[in-house]
Amino acid sequence: MRVFRILVSLVMLLCCSYSWSAGSVSGKVFKELTDIQTVMGEGKTEEAYTRLQTLLAEVDDDSLDKALTLQTLGYVEMARENFQQAIGYLKESLALNQLPEKVVINVGYMVAQLHAAVGEYDQALDFAEDWYTQLETPKPTESIFLANIYAQMKRYEEAIPYAEKAIGDSDKPKETWYQLLTASFFELKRYPKAAKSLQQMVENWPEKATYWEQLASVYVMLEDEQSALAVLKLAFQQKLLDKESTIKSLLQLAVTRGIPEHAARMLEQAFADEMLEENATFLEMLAAAYAAAREREKAILAYERLAPMSETGDPWISISNIYVEMGEWKQAETALKKALDAKLESPGKAWLLLGIAQMELKKFDSAKNSLRKSVAFKETTKSANRWMKYVDDMKRQADWMAEVKANS
Numbered sequence: 001m002r003v004f005r006i007l008v009s010l011v012m013l014l015c016c017s018y019s020w021s022a023g024s025v026s027g028k029v030f031k032e033l034t035d036i037q038t039v040m041g042e043g044k045t046e047e048a049y050t051r052l053q054t055l056l057a058e059v060d061d062d063s064l065d066k067a068l069t070l071q072t073l074g075y076v077e078m079a080r081e082n083f084q085q086a087i088g089y090l091k092e093s094l095a096l097n098q099l100p101e102k103v104v105i106n107v108g109y110m111v112a113q114l115h116a117a118v119g120e121y122d123q124a125l126d127f128a129e130d131w132y133t134q135l136e137t138p139k140p141t142e143s144i145f146l147a148n149i150y151a152q153m154k155r156y157e158e159a160i161p162y163a164e165k166a167i168g169d170s171d172k173p174k175e176t177w178y179q180l181l182t183a184s185f186f187e188l189k190r191y192p193k194a195a196k197s198l199q200q201m202v203e204n205w206p207e208k209a210t211y212w213e214q215l216a217s218v219y220v221m222l223e224d225e226q227s228a229l230a231v232l233k234l235a236f237q238q239k240l241l242d243k244e245s246t247i248k249s250l251l252q253l254a255v256t257r258g259i260p261e262h263a264a265r266m267l268e269q270a271f272a273d274e275m276l277e278e279n280a281t282f283l284e285m286l287a288a289a290y291a292a293a294r295e296r297e298k299a300i301l302a303y304e305r306l307a308p309m310s311e312t313g314d315p316w317i318s319i320s321n322i323y324v325e326m327g328e329w330k331q332a333e334t335a336l337k338k339a340l341d342a343k344l345e346s347p348g349k350a351w352l353l354l355g356i357a358q359m360e361l362k363k364f365d366s367a368k369n370s371l372r373k374s375v376a377f378k379e380t381t382k383s384a385n386r387w388m389k390y391v392d393d394m395k396r397q398a399d400w401m402a403e404v405k406a407n408s
Helices: 002-017 027-041 045-058 064-079 083-095 101-117 121-133 140-152 156-169 175-187 191-204 209-221 225-237 244-256 260-272 280-292 296-309 314-326 329-340 347-360 364-375 378-407
Strands: none
Touching: 027 045, 027 064, 045 064, 064 083, 064 101, 083 101, 101 121, 101 140, 121 140, 140 156, 140 175, 156 175, 175 191, 191 209, 209 225, 209 244, 225 244, 225 260, 244 260, 244 280, 260 280, 280 296, 280 314, 296 314, 314 329, 314 347, 329 347, 347 364, 347 378, 364 378
16 A cells, blocks of 8 residues: 555646646647646545546547546546556557657556556566666666566566666665665575675664674575674674574574684673573573683583573583582582482482592492482493492592501
8 A cells, every 4th residue: 555655646746747738739628637737736536537537528539638638537546546447547548659758658657657556567567668668867766666576576587687776876775675686686595695785784774683684694504604603793792683583693603603702701791781681591501601611610600590590400410510520529519419409300310420429529428328329210220330339449448548547
């Protein structure tokens, strides 16, 4: 309907501004058409239509009078939103071959627009191609009109040159023109061309996050993750990204590119700027990023922030693993006990690791007790049994050393 309203507005403008030469049309018809212009300008389309029908019955066939009357009837029907009838009248007017050349061009353009507005793109193209070839210097809006018809017909190869011409000929190309061009490149899978078009869109409309996201996506398709990451980072720094999925993609790209510390910093910044909710999903990403960056203390703090939000003891398992890597057995034991107080998918592994931590702390009886609980789980039975033997060996060695020391 928006297209129809634009056409109707154009009709009113034409009817109010278009004038005929009294020398090229009979006096009676000239006066009547001039009066009807005034009526149209006042919005009295019903009166204009009635008077034009009366006039049509009076004018001679194959005359300029008839051609102009039919043309005006077409404009009135457009204003009344009777678009098919408008097309019929305008085509009849053209068929008489009485209209001046410039008027023929304008009416042909109008017919093409009407066909396009009602979705009849094949018919629109018939008129548009002929009309366009008669233009000495096509305006950008005229080139993009033809590009749009081709695009609607899924003839993207033919749409692209017209869209590029419209953009190249304009001092201020419209956003929709770039959208049409970029979409055509996508349909043809010409991703390098789409990337260049999107680069221009980002430069012209930097506040539109969608274009930054699309540009990054194209770079991913081109397996240029470094450029994709650079684009998203720049958009992030300008606080343009507002979709969680896009920010997640940015973080994942940072990790993929081997710079997880960047992902962690950006996440912390997103929390601080309230761009993201500090929920379990993003806290887990934060902790994993810090862990991948070997920033263990910060990873532990992130997992501790995550733990109260988790329905399982998994964050404490992750914390215990970090402490084990650091050789901090006491902290590992504490974390594992907290994990076992919660729900775990593999409690046998937690009991096994707790037993190992307690053995390192020389808590041999506690270690044996934890390992016995691990034996009860099929997945850790063998490992737990081996560690129990090892604990017995370590306990005997510790007892012997203590005895030697006591007797020395």
